[in-house]
Amino acid sequence: MSRAAVLAGLGAVVPPREITNQMLSERLDTTDAWIRTRTGILKRHAVEPGGATSDLAVAAGEKALKSAGLATVDLVVLATATPDHPLPGTAPAVAARLGLGHIPAFDVAAVCAGFVYALSVGAGAIAARTAETVLVIGAEAFTSILNPQDRGTAILFGDGAGAVVLRADEDDEPGALAGFDLGSDGSLAELISIPGGGSRQRSGGLPPDQDDSWFTMQGREVFTQAVTHMSRSTKAVLEKVGWPVATVDRIVGHQANVRILHSVSELLGIDKERAVVHLDQVGNTSAASIPLALAAAAERGELLAGHRVALTAFGGGLAWGSAALVWPELATG
Ligand code: ACO
Numbered sequence: 001m002s003r004a005a006v007l008a009g010l011g012a013v014v015p016p017r018e019i020t021n022q023m024l025s026e027r028l029d030t031t032d033a034w035i036r037t038r039t040g041i042l043k044r045h046a047v048e049p050g051g052a053t054s055d056l057a058v059a060a061g062e063k064a065l066k067s068a069g070l071a072t073v074d075l076v077v078l079a080t081a082t083p084d085h086p087l088p089g090t091a092p093a094v095a096a097r098l099g100l101g102h103i104p105a106f107d108v109a110a111v112c113a114g115f116v117y118a119l120s121v122g123a124g125a126i127a128a129r130t131a132e133t134v135l136v137i138g139a140e141a142f143t144s145i146l147n148p149q150d151r152g153t154a155i156l157f158g159d160g161a162g163a164v165v166l167r168a169d170e171d172d173e174p175g176a177l178a179g180f181d182l183g184s185d186g187s188l189a190e191l192i193s194i195p196g197g198g199s200r201q202r203s204g205g206l207p208p209d210q211d212d213s214w215f216t217m218q219g220r221e222v223f224t225q226a227v228t229h230m231s232r233s234t235k236a237v238l239e240k241v242g243w244p245v246a247t248v249d250r251i252v253g254h255q256a257n258v259r260i261l262h263s264v265s266e267l268l269g270i271d272k273e274r275a276v277v278h279l280d281q282v283g284n285t286s287a288a289s290i291p292l293a294l295a296a297a298a299e300r301g302e303l304l305a306g307h308r309v310a311l312t313a314f315g316g317g318l319a320w321g322s323a324a325l326v327w328p329e330l331a332t333g
Contacts, residue, residue, distance in 0.1 A: 005123035005134070007175035009070065009165030010330050011063020012295035013056055014045040014158070014282055019143075021155070028151045035155050040258025044158025044283030046143040052084040056161035057094045057139035060291070064135060065098070067331045068165035074131035076105035077121050079114030079138045079287035081316065082145055083107060086197065094137065111192065112254050112315020113182075114138055114287035116323055119164070119311075120180045126168045137163040138287035145194060147214035156256070157215075158283035162291020174305060175328030181236040182321040188225065191218045192316035226260050229320040231267040234312045237322040245269055249307035250327075252297065254314055255279035255289040264312070276302060286315065298330065305329045 020043045021032035035041055047055070057078055065071065076098075078091035091105035110117040115138035122134035139161035146154050169176065195201070196212025230253055238245055245268055253261045255278050265272040278293040285292055290311055297303045305327055312322040 001170045001172055003127060003168055004171035004173070004176040005126040005166040006169040006173045007164055007177070007325060007328055007330070008167040009064040009066070009068025010163070010291070010295055010298065011060050011067055012160065012162035012292045013059040013063065014160040014292070015047045015051060015056065017046050017048060018043050019046055019158070024155050028154060030151045030155055039156060040277065040280055041156065041283045042280045045160060047141045047159050051141060053080050053082050053139045053141045054084050054090050054093050054097065056141065056159065056288070057090065057137045057163070058097045060139060060161035060163040061094060061098050061135055061137055064163035064165050068167070070133060070165060072100050073133040073135045073165065074103060075122065075125050075134045076100065076103065077108055077118040077134060077136050078105070079108045079110065079118035080140055081109060081111045081114065081286050082140045082142055110315070110319045111317060112256065112284070112286045112289065113313040113317065113319040113321045115162070115290045116180070116311055116313045116321030117182060117319070119177065119323055120182060120321065122166045123177045123180070126166060132168045134166040135163060136166060137161060138289070138291050140286040140288050142286050145215040150214065152219055153215055153217055156284045158285050160282055160285040160288040160292050162288050162295055164291060173328070174326050176325060178324045178326070179237050179240040180321065180323050181233045181240065183229065183233060184317045184319040186317065188318050191222050191225070191318065192216070223257065223260060225318060226256060226314040227263045227267065229318070230254070230260070230264045230312045230314045233320050233322040234264065234268055234310050237324050238310060241324045243308055243324060247308055248274065248310050250274055250276055250297065250303055250309045251312065252276045252290055252293050252309060253312045255282070255293055256284045289313070303327050
């Protein structure tokens, strides 16, 4: 037996404000029927004006700590593409608001793959013995970066946060993170980006044009890339941990589009009933998507202790990542 990072707590939140497809169709050239059939999304949630990612991260973090029965941890890793400010990172503020003291806390920027990347960082800290317990959070106020006039993106994304607590234990404990597969392809970075606001644009000395500050995505090409990389990466992590695909009980994929989740299941040869679907309720919440889906599936009884679970995510970077674990007994936060 060896040391492993074990899932010991889980919590998730969405802001109360709901945005239905009907509400979007009143201000954009779209329909409830188009959004439902092309994406599977029925509604999403949004922060109130003035709200920010850290508000959601703190609420999810509190729930995860409560679920783990812990008052503090040794490290906070926050995955987000929508930090409260371009600088500093949002994680230190989250750690302070959670009353965690002067512990290390930093952000991971891997957009929709961020949560799986952050999990791997947390597991790495436990393996390296720099932490015994880690709070890993995926949180986004993604609606804050959407161009309200762009029907191609405004209908897809929502806000929310999910968090897990990892603790050091033996690798045969339920909840032990058994393996990871991570990858990126920066040659296709422009498929998902916010063109302005970074050093490339600001070194010119001018503030960003408002039009360059919105999130942009080439949806059709991203769809193909997502299906390819999520299925390949899931296959790779299952090979690493030695689990035949047929033994996987649940696949919890990044919640971008139900057609992507079903295509990934089909390519892997996993019954699509085993793919957890939560995007109908919250849309694409980027780094918050997987922990929100985990919390929803656990609450609905779709994730049971002993289930073999594969997580797989894909997004801007391009970046993707997968992880495998046996679901533990958890008190949900
Ligand atoms: N309402 C009505 N019509 C629309 C809308 C809308 N909201 N959006 C696009 N259309 C139209 C298009 O203009 C196009 O019309 P045309 O045929 O006359 O040109 C038609 O619908 C089809 O457009 P496509 O872009 O081909 O639509 P598609 O079926 O691919 O769906 C979508 C678009 C939902 C964005 C899909 O491509 C998708 O889900 N992509 C993947 C998104 C993803 O995985 N993101 C994850 C990473 S995101 C991140 O990292 C932050």
